[in-house]
Amino acid sequence: MASASHRRPRPARKRRTALLATAVVAAVGLVVCLVVALRPGGEPDTVRTAAAPDASSRPSARTTAGEPAPAGKTKPAEGKSSSASPSRTAAPATPSARPSPVATPRSPARPASGTAPLAGRIQPGVTYRGVATHYDAADGDGACSYGPSPDLMVAAMNHTDYETSAACGAYLLVRAANGASVTVRVTNECPLPCAPGQLDLSKEAFAKLAGLSAGRIPVSWSLLSPGTSDTISIRYKTGSSRHWCGVQALGHRNPLARLEIRTGGGWQRLTRTEYNYFLSPDGTGCGGPLRLTDIHGQRLTVDGVTVRPDVVQPTRVQFARVT
Known part of the structure; x- marks a missing residue:
């Protein structure tokens, strides 16, 4: 009996120890919560990360191929390399880019479509810049196979802009830096190393812009749709x-x-x-x-x-x- 009565108080001591441990843990937890709540930027790190904008959700600075260009902007011509193009109005590389001042677009009246959908490298309403040289055009015939020309106001188009004879028969208004101008018809091709934008004019046409001794002068030129009573x-x-x-x-x-x-x-x-x-x-x-x-x-x-x-x-x- 004595041994039994001696063992009974032990469970009470274990219960008191457990209660004390629980109180200590609760107190420590309370202190930790207070420290977290009172520190600068007290919200948990995981909350701040979730609130930051995701990089994948930011708007792209590029225009997707095949997507309509922003209103009032011109999409780059597909398949055109800027290194192989004559100096003309450059299509904006981004929605905020502006056309180059080197090329001066015009606003000519158009047929019903309002555009030149079948134009190649040489576009109407665009002023190109390059150089003019001269050659002996003889009777005005050339790579376009037209035969003798009724006048010698003719030009050979550089190989790149000749574009497999697409430039043949085009009328161009050519202007020199001194203000002189001449209208020529493309009847020939100027082979490489004639650069994009370059025109090789007949001596007769070049003389309208400068003396033949100049040899090579800077010019600007643009496509014309001339008045004529002739038929095809x-x-x-x-x-x-x-x-x-x-x-x-x-x-x-x-x-x-x-x-x-x-x-x-x-x-x-x-x-x-x-x-x-x-x-x-x-x-x-x-x-x-x-x-x-x-x-x-x-x-x-x-x-x-x-x-x-x-x-x-x-x-x-x-x-x-x-x-």
């Missing part, structure tokens, strides 16, 4: 027949973008050569109706032009003037 003519190349033909348009007011022939399935576009003929290698459409399209999208249909090689056959049509 068609010529078939030497060797053309019903089985193979090359077709050429002459005297077009605006640069020619396409030449098509009519087939049983509709209009078929012909491939343009560097010597400015459009080829039908299997004879399809040779001697049939033709459709001409300028860089502004204007279309002209020509009927009744037979296959007569090397004969210039006048038509009664001409592209409308764009001023």
